[in-house]
Amino acid sequence: MPILDAVLLFLAGFLSGAVNAVAGGGTFITFGAMTLAGLPPIVANATSSVTQFPGYITSTLAYWHDIKHFWRGALLLSLISALGALSGALILLGLDNPSFRALVPWLLLAATALFAAGPWLKPAPKPEHEAAVGSLVGSLAQFATAVYGGFFGAGMGVMMLATLGLTQSGDYHRLNALKNMLAVVIAAVAILVFVSGGVIAWLQAIIMIPGGALGGYAGVWIARRVPQKAVRGFVIAVGLFLAFYYFDKG
Known part of the structure; x- marks a missing residue:
């Protein structure tokens, strides 16, 4: 791998971790960097799932105090998410x-x-003590999201x-947890499918993951x-650039 590509991927991992810590949207950066480094789009997409996975785990652990109160009730949505992710992958x-x-x-x-619409899509607070899960509409919405x-x-x-804000109960932090x-669950199932399909670029992933870890730590300073x-504007600009890049390549 050319040294310039390695530097690009490491920096992309760092930026991805930082923007995820502040506003979300790091997938745009990892996918875009791997695309610019010459990876086929399916491989770039699958490898991006791997690079984002550690951040999903740490975010979940940060909410463990909330999750331990409702995880048993969320098992149905977890199963639905696994089936949806399997279908999508x-x-x-x-x-x-x-x-x-x-x-x-x-x-x-x-x-x-x-x-871009994210700030207006955040669920309104619902003060119920525990997040209720498992409604039919909520299950269907979660399946579609997981696909x-x-x-x-x-x-x-x-x-x-x-979708969780529209179909489940609980305050914002419980819904986010x-x-x-x-x-x-979604990322783990998708990664298993991608690994079995041989579409993960492991060298690129190994370069980006440490950058993502450092970026997540630096995100606190950036925030x-x-x-x-400003961070959201940067992510939106990256998304639009990539979209028009692919339109032009098509």
Whole structure:
């Protein structure tokens, strides 16, 4: 691997971890960097899932105090999420790179729009003591979100938080904790499918993961000095750039 590509990937991992810590949207950066480094879009997408996975775990652990009060009730949504992620990942592996490449700019535009609308999609506080899970509408919404997460993933967190806010009870922090827990399930299942399909670029992932860890730590420093709107604007600009990049390549 050229040294310049390695530096690009490490910096992308760092930026991804930092923006995830401040505003979310790190998937845009990891996917874009691997695309620019020459990886096929399916491999870039699958490898991005690996690079984001440690952050999903640490975010879930940070909410463990909330999760331990409702995790048993969330097992049904976890199962539904696993089935949805399995479906989405298998759909991705069923495509060839040219077919997926044709979808990528539209997926990026949709994910960027979803991310941009994120502040208005946050659920209103619901003061019930415990998050209720398992309604039919909520289950169907979670399955659809998990299919998307297994297939592509960018903007999944915003989408899931919005649907959980509409279909579940609990205050914002409980819903966010539930979202993080389900994101771990979705990512884990998708990664297992991608590994079995041989579409993970392990060298690139190994370079990016330490950068992501350092970026997540640095995100605390950034959050205190850089307005969240500026970080969100940067992520939206990256999403639009990638979308038009793929439109142009198509």
